[in-house]
Amino acid sequence: MEPNIAYIGNLIGDTARSKMLIALMSGKALTATELSLEADITPQTASSHLMQLIKGDLLVVRKQGRHKYFQLKNSQVAELIEQMLNISAALTSATIPTGPKNERLKNARICYDHLAGELGVNLLDALLDKGLLTENVIELNLTEKGQDFFTEIGVDFNTLNNHRRPICKACLDWSERRSHLAGSLGKWILNDAINRGWATQDLDSRALQFSAQGLSAFKKRYGM
Amino acid sequence: MEPNIAYIGNLIGDTARSKMLIALMSGKALTATELSLEADITPQTASSHLMQLIKGDLLVVRKQGRHKYFQLKNSQVAELIEQMLNISAALTSATIPTGPKNERLKNARICYDHLAGELGVNLLDALLDKGLLTENVIELNLTEKGQDFFTEIGVDFNTLNNHRRPICKACLDWSERRSHLAGSLGKWILNDAINRGWATQDLDSRALQFSAQGLSAFKKRYGM
DNA sequence: TTGATGCTTCGATGGCGATCGAACTGTTAA
DNA sequence: TTAACAGTTCGATCGCCATCGAAGCATCAA
Numbered sequence: 299m300e301p302n303i304a305y306i307g308n309l310i311g312d313t314a315r316s317k318m319l320i321a322l323m324s325g326k327a328l329t330a331t332e333l334s335l336e337a338d339i340t341p342q343t344a345s346s347h348l349m350q351l352i353k354g355d356l357l358v359v360r361k362q363g364r365h366k367y368f369q370l371k372n373s374q375v376a377e378l379i380e381q382m383l384n385i386s387a388a389l390t391s392a393t394i395p396t397g398p399k400n401e402r403l404k405n406a407r408i409c410y411d412h413l414a415g416e417l418g419v420n421l422l423d424a425l426l427d428k429g430l431l432t433e434n435v436i437e438l439n440l441t442e443k444g445q446d447f448f449t450e451i452g453v454d455f456n457t458l459n460n461h462r463r464p465i466c467k468a469c470l471d472w473s474e475r476r477s478h479l480a481g482s483l484g485k486w487i488l489n490d491a492i493n494r495g496w497a498t499q500d501l502d503s504r505a506l507q508f509s510a511q512g513l514s515a516f517k518k519r520y521g522m
Numbered sequence: 523m524e525p526n527i528a529y530i531g532n533l534i535g536d537t538a539r540s541k542m543l544i545a546l547m548s549g550k551a552l553t554a555t556e557l558s559l560e561a562d563i564t565p566q567t568a569s570s571h572l573m574q575l576i577k578g579d580l581l582v583v584r585k586q587g588r589h590k591y592f593q594l595k596n597s598q599v600a601e602l603i604e605q606m607l608n609i610s611a612a613l614t615s616a617t618i619p620t621g622p623k624n625e626r627l628k629n630a631r632i633c634y635d636h637l638a639g640e641l642g643v644n645l646l647d648a649l650l651d652k653g654l655l656t657e658n659v660i661e662l663n664l665t666e667k668g669q670d671f672f673t674e675i676g677v678d679f680n681t682l683n684n685h686r687r688p689i690c691k692a693c694l695d696w697s698e699r700r701s702h703l704a705g706s707l708g709k710w711i712l713n714d715a716i717n718r719g720w721a722t723q724d725l726d727s728r729a730l731q732f733s734a735q736g737l738s739a740f741k742k743r744y745g746m
Numbered sequence: 747t748t749g750a751t752g753c754t755t756c757g758a759t760g761g762c763g764a765t766c767g768a769a770c771t772g773t774t775a776a
Numbered sequence: 777t778t779a780a781c782a783g784t785t786c787g788a789t790c791g792c793c794a795t796c797g798a799a800g801c802a803t804c805a806a
């Protein structure tokens with residue numbers, strides 16, 4: 299029997315559920331109430347939707363006290379959402395409204411666990427320019443020079459290699475329509491920037507807020 | 523404004539529409555009537571669904587006389603469907619029914635424009651073994667040796683390079699759960715096999731039928 | 747011109763599922 | 777213990793949309 303893609307499509311195909319999934323693309327684990335606010339529905343309705351998303355293996359849940367924290371199940375699910383964002387961005391591209399909130403999203407945001415938006419695209423450009431990565435149309439590879447560079451600034455490739463995820467992966471950016479860096483290295487770079495206090499995540503969205511010093515430190519580090 | 527992924531999800535989320543989309547993963551252009559048969563619905567209903575898929579930019583249509591030929595819009599759409607097949611295959615993996623028809627699908631089938639199934643996975647293994655391609659977790663790259671090999675058997679890399687598509691791309695096989703070769707080189711290999719008469723496509727499905735001689739010629743050529 | 751075929755439009759029907767109010771369970775804090 | 781909060785279950789409602797019959801419009805083959 300063929301896999302049932304209609305089932306998955308239907309899960310994503312509801313407005314409320316899709317809003318929740320997009321909110322979870324921030325990588326943060328959100329509670330049921332938070333998600334109900336994101337989706338503009340009552341907690342009862344949200345509860346029903348969340349059950350379905352769990353059953354459909356798109357989300358996982360962790361219970362903590364009287365809260366339930368929901369997350370995307372894995373990076374495969376995140377990639378699916380990202381791919382759909384891309385395809386549907388092409389549809390609505392005729393109208394690109396730019397409010398202040400959307401502006402921040404465009405500048406820098408989190409795409410599941412790595413950096414996206416204008417800054418993410420520029421980062422990848424800089425890494426390619428400096429010869430730390432090579433690009434083969436859609437595929438990215440770390441050069442020896444890149445391996446040295448990242449080892450020096452603290453990346454432990456033994457740990458990164460252990461996972462099934464690729465180290466480097468190109469992820470098509472839906473706002474920029476160009477690639478940015480995903481994969482475990484992309485995740486490391488984002489974590490590093492947050493740990494150093496260069497950037498903080500917006501409480502209510504995927505937008506990433508760089509401080510003035512943080513931004514210049516980030517740019518200097520990666521030669522942008 | 524965020525792109526509307528619910529819209530795309532909803533399009534794929536209907537049983538009839540998803541059957542049509544999967545049928546079109548064969549890469550063939552199918553008529554409205556053929557698609558209505560695939561989806562087990564009347565032509566009227568199919569017509570309505572097809573309009574929606576066109577409007578949603580998932581399909582394109584070519585009119586030829588009194589027939590209308592439908593195709594997936596581009597390889598991005600095909601990749602989306604493939605990813606959904608993978609995710610939903612993980613769900614239904616508990617039950618893997620194997621009829622004779624499914625057996626043929628498992629052996630060799632067409633995935634949009636390249637070879638998939640057991641034979642596709644074995645092909646990639648052989649190419650890696652012979653050092654024609656290198657694999658970096660999920661990324662594939664052509665070696666010099668590979669470039670020479672494929673040039674010799676008739677690949678014109680100037681033509682392949684012109685397109686925006688990557689030459690080599692790993693595509694996760696939903697029946698084998700391992701990678702097979704996609705990208706423009708994957709397309710070339712499939713076309714070549716069909717042009718040489720080694721394989722013919724089933725009229726009513728994505729299954730690929732190799733003749734005995736064709737199969738041995740194919741295996742010999744790629745050192746399998 | 748006639749009949750057959752491919753596809754579409756229209757209208758009526760029916761069912762599924764999203765939604766929320768009300769009431770319930772479980773957890774935290776005082 | 778009590779009150780507030782987080783999340784759920786149940787039931788009723790309501791709207792949307794997939795479906796198909798009937799009729800219509802093109803195209804083809806004589």
